[in-house]
Amino acid sequence: MSLNKRTYQQCSHCVMDTSDIKISFDANGVCDHCTDFKDNVLPNWRTDASGRAEFQQQVEKIKEDGKGRSFDCIMGMSGGLDSSYLLHLAVKEFGLRPLVFHVDGGWNTDIAVNNIQVIIEKLGLDLYTEVINWNEMRDFQLAFFKSGVPHLDIPQDHAFVATLYHFANRHGIKYILNGGNISTECVRNPKDWLYYGTDMAQLKDIHEQFGTIKLETYPFSSVLFHKIYLRYIKGVQVIKPLNYLPYTKAQAADTLQAEYGWRPYPQKHFESRFTRFYEGYWLPSRFGYDTRRVQYSSLILTGQMTREDALERLKKPAYDPATIEEDFEYIATKLRISVAELRKYHEMPLKTYKDYKNREWMFDLGARVLKAIGVERAVKR
């Protein structure tokens, strides 16, 4: 099954291909992700002394504003590589005092829990945990399964983002440190694969059509709340420190392992048991969308992986065929449905975000504006 009518083509420089429906190629077979990186991202990406100095300036401001408060900034911690390394840098190298915030959506792997624990303990910090109502999360995730769309991870993602923003707002915290980064994420997942997680029109429509219970405590945050109200009315700033400093996957993982006994994951985003199943199995097998293409292409563009190595790795599936039955069982049991029902959703007709209400135009416009004013360099499309 496929939504794609194009003749197969793969970029000659990275490993993105026509599974990304809107991909375009130049005369040399180089894709638009690569040209966009070269033209727009690379010239504005400084991780040398000047980048560090720019970040150091922000650090001084954060510290100044945080004087007399228990915390000077807030950051979300998933236990994954980006947030773990960000926490290490913020505290150890820059002496910031972040409130470390973990949102438990119910799918933490044991490695994630271990990683959060070892770093928090060694740095002598407290962890603030916010727990999403599991019954609501479960029902919302099931609604997405029933809708047939690819972006099943929205209920988790949205809850993480919304909870953090609401917490920052409630406690008057002005700086949010974010682990988002060019180094490992410069190629973005195409909109057709993972649609915007804060499009409330889409979330509401899918919940209204397929949800079975009211979402009474599930945290919502519309893009207008966190991108406009928080940023421009309340003056809350989101800072991405990893973009100002040398940050590579291998070096970061080594540092964290050596200093904290942190444990690496087999793949990005695999700190959540749900995401592991979803990105490792569901997306590639149901839609032909392999998020490793996006991740590996980012690493190729930033010089951390060769194209040959990426192609070699892509020959193997992202999931372990020996344990996939077990995973089906685990996911179905946790969602309180039968394995047969879960399989039924896997085989149902493919849907896209366009099959449900959405405000795509508003997000596209916002993305273009952010790109034009230089806030975002690598833009989702």
Add this chain to the structure above:
Amino acid sequence: MIAIVDYGSGNVSAIADIFKRLKLPHTITRDHAELKVADRFVLPGVGAFDTTMRTLKESGLIGVLSDEVQGRGKKIMGVCVGMQILGDSSDEGVLPGLGWIPGHIRRIDPSTINGLPKLPHMGWNSVNIKSDSPLFEGVDPERGFYFLHSYYFDANDSESVLATVDYGNKLPCVVGSGNVFGFQFHPEKSHSNGMAVFRNFSLL
């Protein structure tokens, strides 16, 4: 009036939020006079056993709490480390606990659990209710509670174990003796079940 004892430990506002949602009269306080007029207490606690005991001691509240709970029989519920310090002692530290429920706090033995690594025990877990205490009225044991801990309460008297959780072994997760109760899990993070527990405690 329920007094959430504000002796310098975290978590107080999360607990207050629940009472607010339940529309139950409550206060966050370290004021002796206020503690004396309260009819029941919630004792929060996060972090290490010794640190928590030390903070409680330095707050100067142990005397008044003892009078009210031990002397006048007012009800108290400890949450997480606030539960653990109700015991006599802990693997985690050297300071004595309050000793209001006889027992020792033990580190969960990771070798009893399949796979690695498994500490802390973090996340939702169903529970086994062992008593007909009204504390569990309206609680769905299958849905369970939210846990975040590496130590558990090994009560001397098995009668004081009101509920257990399966994590490797069956570990006590709710203990109670007379007017003193302790919850290892976080009712304030456990949504409907947690709200039921707080509501039930307010009616005991």
